[in-house]
Amino acid sequence: MIRTALLVAAKDLRIERRSRVLLWQVLPFGVMALVLSGLALGPTRAGHSGAGPGLFYLVMLLVALLMINRSRVIESSPGTQASVATLGLDPAGVFLGKALALAVELWLTGLVLLGGSVLVLHTAPAGTVSALPSVVVTLGALAAAGTLYGALSGGGQGPATLLPVLSLPAFAPLLIAGERSFSAALHGGALWRWWLISLVALVAYLGIGILLYGVLEES
């Protein structure tokens, strides 16, 4: 399972490295969304409202939706489907691999956007750094949940509008937990409690994905 996971993750990341979609399309979108969030709050409130963590996660959710769709499009191309079917890859491994690749992409985007939130939304650099472990876990959980919901919505085979309707209710608790732990890192509070919720969600989604991904991909 682990070997399959690493193979699939390497394949997805290689495609991403060659196509440069993350670099030229997703990252600029994320940065623009962050800047627009600041503009929507206004010049005085953007830097002082404490909305930085919430806006960061909101933008990450939008970015995640783009990436999940992209990941599904890769998987639903006829060549990939035929290869997976011929090789008889373990569905649990495929799920883990896709989730891992998505997590790596989200972590990279998250790093850039955290820097952006320090610059644009004036979140404290020290607090932002101490929020990193919780950001890593929350984005990991987002990747695991996103991979599962991407398979549910059918990705490239299904309508693109279906993914947000299905996944956003599942992402809502992650958004809350992520925002609270980030805010706690910035302003003090129960950081570990919220971080633990993200960790439980990560483990739960990985477990469910390992169990059910095969059922979803079964033809």
Place this chain on the structure above:
Amino acid sequence: MMKLLSQRLLGPVTLILLALTFWLGLWVTPPDKVQGNLARLLYVHPAIAWVALYLSFGTATIASALYLWKRSRSPVMDRVAHCAMEVSLVFIILTLITGSIWGRPAWGVWWAWDARLTSTAVLGVFAVGYLALRRANDDFELRARRSAVLAILAAINVPIIHFSVQWWKTLHQGASVFTESGNFKVHGIMLTTLFISLAAFTLLFFWLLRARYRVQVLRDERERVSLDEALTQRRREGVH
């Protein structure tokens, strides 16, 4: 005989119990000493929430799990899950509406960012997503499998809703019927009315589920027949 009896009696008994609930709730039971007449929502709101969150969503989840389990996989399970989820969505909306009506005078707002309210609304969006997913897939097998997985994933939200009043500081009151030690919080005619309302709304759920299931069977049959007719027509065109 029993089947015929249940088919004939389910509707009238449900209506009688609902009428009894409204009569007892509005005219017979006394107003609450703290909340006054507002407390009469106790005979409607918890019963609707019971149907929305536990009975119908639970039915949809169990039917979905049974569909995914290969030994019990059948179109009946898929249909039951679909119909129960539709009923659940209606009752979730009613739960939110009756909750809002109770919340406005009690809390001063129609909507509060409270853990129980928010998680219930999230469950409603899950139910909408479930129905959207069903409409998006034409292939029966694929649609049934995907929606079954979604129903199971969405069901994780139900214990979160249930325990939200204990896990977080919420505006929403805790358990309405039982104390933490398991004793009743309400007594006498109020308790009787509460139990009658629970029975009435439970029967209403089964009545609605049965009616919706029959509609679904007819729809599936119509689709099958119209497909057969279309194929026959096409073959005839081929012959001529």
